[in-house]
Amino acid sequence: MRPIRVWAVARKEFIHVFRDPRSLAMAIAIPMLLLVLFGYALKLDVDDVPIVIWDRSESHASREFISGFDGSAYFSIRDYVRSYPELEHAVDSMQALVALVIPENFARRIDSGRSASVQLIVDGSDSNTATIAIGYADTIAATYSQDVALREVRRSGARDLQLPTDLRPRTWYNQDMESKNYIIPGLIAVIMMVIAALLTSLTVAREWERGTMEQLISTPVKGSELILGKFIPYFVIGMFDVLLSVLMGEFLFNVPLRGSIFLLFGMAAIFLTGALFMGMVISILTRGQLLASQLAMVLTFLPSFLLSDFMYAISNMPRPIQLLTYLIPARYFVVLLKGIYLKGVGLQILWTEAALLVAFSVLMVVWANLKFKKKLV
């Protein structure tokens, strides 16, 4: 391998990149767009669930029960309805996601120490939101029942009885429970995969398609030199994207960075190398830009977005899918990023993930070199 030939290819690639300012601008704009969207616009947290209430009891007790919903940050009362069709319309037209029906005998039953059933109707189409909303409503009911019980026991004699248990919740690593604090670090992994997919997956396929590969073949440049030369400019762009993402995380979104910034960039460089070479492998194997772009989408973007623990917790997935995620390099990088960002831990805890990332990158580099043949057929 001769550095001068590598450099010659790299320079040619740099010229390609700069001659096409729009693609370059997009390579920077797409990550920023994703960061801004996830930082500002998108939330998985369920709060302010719109609810309508049909209070058929209209009593002190029912109003007290409703105040549990009113005071909760999870629900926002949209309307009080007075009939079943009204309630049905509110749910059908998506004005409300949840409807609560308090029966006429509510106060009577509660006051006489019996159980009163209330009905909760949820729009189940978005099952995730629905399940969470049901959980919140259950907790409000449980808390209310506990308060009712305490009051009754106090009334029957034990006047200064205290509530039996007190739950002290504490949150580690992300005290304010802000979703952006875990979305943004994970997003860096996704962004790098996307960039790799967009940039390198086309780079070799393009030479084949346009016929310029023949010219390259006739030069003395070796396969490995060509691949390395093509890798360098995209690595520079990719690292610039990482820098940009870290800066935006720091100054725009105030995501705490508790661990070592050197470890962060070191790991990012390793992951980016693997991702770019993976794009290259796709490009080498397909030889056509359309096909390469489709494959890149399926193999890089989708898994890193959905199966990496970036937004959807792997621990909640069914077992076979959990096993599948071990094959996805972005998974390890997401663990590393969240660990470095939020937990402030280092290699003594994250070494397995780091080792697996290195293995992934080495594998991709070797594979790209093995598959690339400087031959016409």
Place this chain on the structure above:
Amino acid sequence: MWERVKHMLIKEFIQIFRDTKMKGVIFMMPIIQVLVFGYAVTTDVEHVSTAVYDLDNSVASRELLTSFVNSGYFDIREYVATEERARDLMDRGKVRTIIRMNSGFEDDLRAGRTAQLQIIVDGTDSNTAGIVLDYSAKIVSEFSRKILQTQAARLTGSPQELGKVEMQTRAWFNENLESRNFYVPGVIAIIVMLITLMLTSMAVVREKEIGTMEQIMVTPITSAEFILGKTVPFALIGFADVILITLIGVFWFDVPIRGNLGLLFFATSLYLMTTLGIGLLISTVSQTQQQAMMSTFFFYFPAVLLSGFMFPIANMPTVIQWMTYLNPLRYFLVIIRGIFLKGVGPEILWPQMLALLAMGLVTLWLASSRFKKTQA
């Protein structure tokens, strides 16, 4: 005219399917996506791995732990003896929750004082953390109520029932709250958009890039015929993908179709007008396939993220919510979910269909008028 369009169509189909791998991708991609979304994407929180730091180790503390386990939400991974061990397990991500009870927990309960327990959650995933805290609050409230009941019995000397609210929950449209019923119809919408956008924009630009556009321009084909030839094949592939995903959804995932399939196809054609139009527009502003691909993603990412496919629109800031009205995917998702899950028809879905029709006409008109200029 039809003769020329026919030849153009034949040429396009040969070109797409000449590469056998391409066939695989066009049909494998939807299958993979629908499987991933059908199985993997869920925010249901269950079996949270938990460490217990029980300094009291009494009948009462164990009883409370049993109710945590019996809820199905918590799996006890380890009983730890030191705080350091608990911290270490959290740092390594082996557990996401720590339940801690200090010594004196049972004594406090007996004496009618408030007994404290601490729940520590890993906030890295704030969404899961919030749900875990909510579950714990519920379990602890129910435990308290049970304690109160025994206290009441002790006071009065006889078993005592205390007032209680029972929540009877019914989910409409998706009775068992299956997340696949929500995502699988949505996948149809996002796949069709991706396939048609990318194939259309890249197919046109490829002719420019490899120089065959000049050959087409010397043929008698008109630009309208050219546009038809470049869009119809991808519209057909889009329809094939709709059928494919619907079949997988219905026969593999048991997603219900409560509405009219004919309406689904009609709405799909309205939607395809828009996506093909946007694909053509991208092709008129791109010189290389790389540019076309980048521009497609620049449109596609926000379109998917701001459509209500994964993130509820109601949770977005108001200004962004207004922006989503310009997003064709938003309307198509309402239609497709309405047809699959709610079984509603045009009487409810007409505003969305009208919006798609208007957007389709505008984009197609814009695309073809720009297209003529760039060809000249």
